Amino acid sequence: MKALFFEKFGGPEVLQYGEVPDPTYGSTDLLVQTTLIGLNFADIYRRQGTYHIEHHDPWINGYEGIGQVVGVGKDVTDYKIGDRVLFVDVPFANAEMVRVPAASAIKPPTTISDELAVSIGLQGLTADFLAHDLAMNHPDEKVLVYGVSGGVGQILTQILTADKVQVFGVASTAEKRELGLQNGAQRVFSRSGEWIDQFAGTFDTVFDGAGVTLNQSFELIKHRGKVVFYGMAGGQTPKLDPVALLAASKSLLTGDLWDYLTTAAARQFRFNCLLRYIEHHQIKLSQPTILPLSKGRQAHELMTSEQNIGKILLKP
Ligand SMILES: NC(=O)c1ccc[n+]([C@@H]2O[C@H](COP(=O)([O-])OP(=O)(O)OC[C@H]3O[C@@H](n4cnc5c(N)ncnc54)[C@H](OP(=O)(O)O)[C@@H]3O)[C@@H](O)[C@H]2O)c1
Known part of the structure; x- marks a missing residue:
């Protein structure tokens, strides 16, 4: 699969785009083919080496995305192939395929777009x-x-x-x-x-x-x-x-x-609470900026430029 990765910590120039092995997944996991990936400030700290990052060789950043389930672990009962899932706080998200523990997945309603769901996300x-x-x-x-x-x-x-x-x-x-x-x-x-x-x-x-x-x-x-x-x-x-x-x-x-959202039920409940603000037109979001995953370097530069307004999304 293609992924955005880096081999040493540093500025946006350390980011590379290319082939890495597909992730494996276990009995309680989903394999998700990403359609959009959220960029967050923590990804900047992680690229700089100043924040906790899950070990991977090479490093793969990103903890948030949305996509389709393409593989289901044998002990997972509440998801099937083709389901749409949002995930947050799941490592190695800057890639075409991500191993998502089923307990970390959130089901967005069909009434909201991928863009909106992942923009609300983290x-x-x-x-x-x-x-x-x-x-x-x-x-x-x-x-x-x-x-x-x-x-x-x-x-x-x-x-x-x-x-x-x-x-x-x-x-x-x-x-x-x-x-x-x-x-x-x-x-x-x-x-x-x-x-x-x-x-x-x-x-x-x-x-x-x-x-x-x-x-x-x-x-x-x-x-x-x-x-x-x-x-x-x-x-x-x-x-x-x-x-x-x-x-x-x-x-x-x-x-x-x-440390506060520690269970699948808590994630889904909190996400549903946010949706209620949206349904009541109490939260509206500015248009996200969508860049190809291959332009991850540019996305990181935009995030720290202080010129950006709203969510930056990466498209695999
Ligand atoms: N604790 C948690 O669990 C948690 C979870 C997620 C995110 N976060 C944190 O939340 C913060 C915001 O994240 P985000 O995703 O919303 O990022 P964002 O969209 O890039 O927003 C960052 C904001 O910080 C402001 N800013 C930058 N430098 C500043 C300075 N020197 N003085 C005052 N304001 C400054 C910018 O506003 P102006 O350019 O208008 O000043 C910008 O709007 C980050 O620090 C992130 O690490 C924490």
């Missing part, structure tokens, strides 16, 4: 987990979302708005700020930060997936407020002083989605 589940497992805001609370027009940011803003939380955002360009407003944010600030002094101590929660902004996030929350830290899209985090946090009763909440 970023949607993350947004739901940040809002409903970590932050747990009440109606009328005031929150700030960094990267309001990013993949997670767009869905998070819309979920919180539907939950009647007051959302403010931060984005780097006028186009991205406009998108944040369209998604329900009351106001979207620029990254230049001239607004920070005025809004210091104002927010119940700041959602920070940028990492480099962590000190600023703590300035922006109220006493007894919380910073939900969930990624390093902007670079490494500064060192924190827990004693200063204690003195101001400010909390850091953080976590990895996969």
